[in-house]
Amino acid sequence: MFNIIKVHRNILSFPCKVFQARHKTKTHWAKLKKKTGPKYKALNHFDEFYGSVFGEQWPPMKEALLRRSKYVAVINNYGDAEETISYLTNRGAHCLKELMKIQQDFHKTYNPIQDSTEMESQSHANVLKDYVSKLQTSEVSEIYPKTDNIPExxxxxxxxxxxxxxxxxxxxxxxxxxxxxxxxxxxxxxxxQSRLIDPSMGINSEVLYQYIPATKLKGLDEWVPESLHYSYYTSKDKDFPLIVEPETEFRFPEHLKVYTYEMDSEWGMFPEPKRCQTGVYNYYPMDCSSVLAVLALCLSPGDRVLDLCSAPGGKALVALQTLLPDIIVCNDVSISRSNRITKIFRDYLIDYETSNKWRERVLISRVDGRVFTDDYGFDKVLVDVPCTTDRHSVNEDENNIFRPDRVKERLRIPELQTQLLVNALRQVKVGGAVVYSTCSLSPVQNDGVLHTALKHAFETYQIVAVVRDLSASITGLSSTLHLGTDLSKPRYGQLVVPSVAANFGPAYIARLVRVK
Incomplete structure (x- = not known):
């Protein structure tokens, strides 16, 4: 017994230096992982890229992106709608439609429209006629020749x-x-050689090459700085002029019920949705900017609608909640993502899998959106394109577009977006509307892609579309979310900017109407 105790004491007195080395290794590994993770790369890229684009407006955007996002509640008309509205109202939520009306009346009272506005609206009516005639002039014919004799x-x-x-x-x-x-x-x-940039200098040159639509990566001598690529996607009117007209068809759908909390509200977040007596959930939580994208469609009774990149299906569900579309086609190339569309419809539409009504009204397609075709055409097309998903990229490592194995995919994003938007313009009927949206702050992916797509659609398919300015139509949302101003205001669309007070977005929404 004495010998055992003595041996045990010798073991306890033995110095355990190995634990200190292990602790140092673990700490070093953690720091190393933090510096090289996809979230860190995304944030580093955004700091340099968006910092140069938005200036002093970027730090508050960044702070909001790193916080939990805010949502609105879209009431399910196929559940206990009145009971749900009463429940949310008692919790301090407000009807988005009423908030917009109050805010619009406020703008009319304290910002009266000048007499010159009526004259401006009349002049806008003649813009399209003048533009179509301009297309036939020799100047435009020289820029965009219609002959097949194109030199190699x-x-x-x-x-x-x-x-x-x-x-x-x-x-x-x-x-x-x-x-x-x-x-x-x-x-x-x-x-x-003063303008040559060598990555070994310590400057983070990765930001310069993020959006090059390349098929392969080449040596340093053939790299193209993002500044040159950016100018390609943001070419001005001297390259291809766009028509911008004020929006006149925007109306909040009568049967769409959306509830939200005020800015800086103590509540701010909604509870989890609950099952109704009909077996479906009582409301669908989603970003307010996603609702805005559906509102920008300006849906009408009997519309035939295409959601070209539909998954997970939230925007298509909101469109159905307006009770306006006759048929809606939800397309997504991914099988797993298409299954998410089916799940959402099963959770929010009564007898979705057994009713013939839904089989006739809601169609799910699994085709690459760049080659999607339809014999009948559509009245409205929503193309919510894949993008850098800024909020997700700075908060989650899983499925992050900034992962090392997704570099080429990230480089080709603007090219993919352009192809999707061009095909959306091909599928919409003359007189119909296309809404282009992203969840990115990038001017390259937003205004830049829109401009490039309209140019390509005209030169290749002779499609002419005008940009509808939504600025006046959505002034009522100024008390609910933050829209881009000054440096952050896009030229063609609307940018929902994340902020601590109203942490929606980021999102870009642009409405296009095909006229030829």
């Missing part, structure tokens, strides 16, 4: 320069003086 290689040299160069080939003292070749000129030229 475009010679960018000025003809006058070539003629002048030939004249300089003179004979002096029986010696022919010829122009130097390009290689000879380059050997003697002094090349300015």
């Amino acid at each position: 290689k475009i010679d960018l040299r000025d003809k006058n320069t070539e003629i002048a160069a030939e004249e300089k080939n003179t004979v002096q003292d029986n010696v022919v003086i010829k122009n130097k070749t390009l290689d000879e000129a380059l050997e003697e030229a002094e090349i300015d």
